[in-house]
Amino acid sequence: MPELPEVETTRLGLVPRVVGRRIRDVVVREPRLRWPVPRDLAGRLRGAAVSAIRRRGKYLLFDVGAGHLLVHLGMSGNLTVVSPDRPVRRHDHVDLVLDSGDIVRLNDPRRFGAVLWVRDPERHALLESLGVEPFDGAFDGAWLRRAAHGRRVPVKQFLMDSRVVTGIGNIYANEALFAARIHPSRPAGRISRPRLDRLAAESRAVLSRALAKGGSTLRDYVGSDGAPGHFQLEYAVYGRAGEPCPACGAPVRVARQAGRSTFYCPACQR
DNA sequence: AGAACCACCTGGCAGC
DNA sequence: TGCTGCCAGGTGGTTC
Incomplete structure (x- = not known):
């Protein structure tokens, strides 16, 4: 579930x-996440x-005293606030027990997530090379133009590169590429400035819509039953191979790029 | 330097 | 019903 x-x-x-x-x-029940949960975490x-x-x-950063607790949800993680009488379930790896009695609980079946102690986020290897935030005003066509200059990598992989812009997953x-009408395998450095302007704007728009939906289920999302209860955005192309493109009706195509599924409309996206 | 792959891990589902 | 193979929302590390 966890995209930005x-x-x-x-x-x-x-x-x-x-x-x-x-x-x-x-409480650390399973320290074998993407990296081992630090042994001295409880002490800190x-x-x-x-x-x-x-x-x-x-990445989520909890500011605590002399440092920060960093949490990443990987592919399958979720972090919920539960009450102490909530039974521990499979894959409930880490608990933060609060003075209110509430428990912040990490459940992560695939264990691609991370729980780490970070002294200085500005100089931490996982954070220092991250690109711009998609909701930051600096994320625009000019930013993409600078980052894409001379690069032949397919734009889809470019857009998912966290060193360029953070938080845009598959x-x-x-x-975003569908909304901007850009073909996913077009080389990033060979896209005109106006189209990059549009790509930045559409990326932000897609994320905003998803966030608005997520926000509306907030009570459920971190509710006492812990049921993530999302309510998914209707995707235009993602997961819709063979279905008609919502814009032109041509069948949505699926391809493989860098080991990930890419869905696109071969007629609309150029 | 940049691009292509691999690795990590479990669960769910289609197909037989 | 149960087995096998494949796929999944991420991303650092290795190799070419």
């Missing part, structure tokens, strides 16, 4: 119940207050 809108929805759901609280304890966090929860790309890359 889901991560931001998670953040918004956590803030009111977590910011300002102290961490009473940390116990007793500390969470002063803010921020997001950079798809679904939204497909949707």
Whole structure:
């Protein structure tokens, strides 16, 4: 589930119940995530207050005392606030027990997620090379033009490159390229400036719509039953191979790029 | 330097 | 029903 809108929805759901609280304890049931959960994590966090929860790309940063707790949800992770009587389920790997009694619980079947301690986010390897945020004003056609200059990589892979712009995953890359009418395998450096302007705008628009949907299910998303209960955006092309293009009716095509499925309309996207 | 692959892991589903 | 193979929302690391 977690693309940028889901991560931001998670953040918004956590803030009111977590910011300002102290961490009473940390329970690590399974430390083998993408990287091992630091052994001294509980020692660092116990007793500390969470002063803010921020997001950079798809990384969540809990500001706590002398450093930050970094959480990434990988492909299958979710972070919910649950009450202490909630039974532990399969893949409930990490709990933050708050002084309110609430528990912030990470469930992640595939274990591609991460829970790390970060002293200085500005100089952390996972964060320092990240590109612009899609909702930042700096993300526009000029930014894409600079980053794409001379590059022959297919624009879809370019758009998913977190060093260029953070948080655009496979679904939204497909949707943004469709909305901008750009063929996913076109070399990034060979797209005109006006089309890059449109690509930036459409990328932002697609993410905004998804975020608006996520926001409307916020209560469910971090609710007491923990059911993610999303309510998905209608995708124009993603997952719709063979179905008619919503713009022209031609069958949506699926191809493989860098090991990922790419959905596009061969008639509309050039 | 840039691009193409691989790796990590579990669960769900189609097909037999 | 149960098995096998394939696919899945991410991204760092290795190889060419």
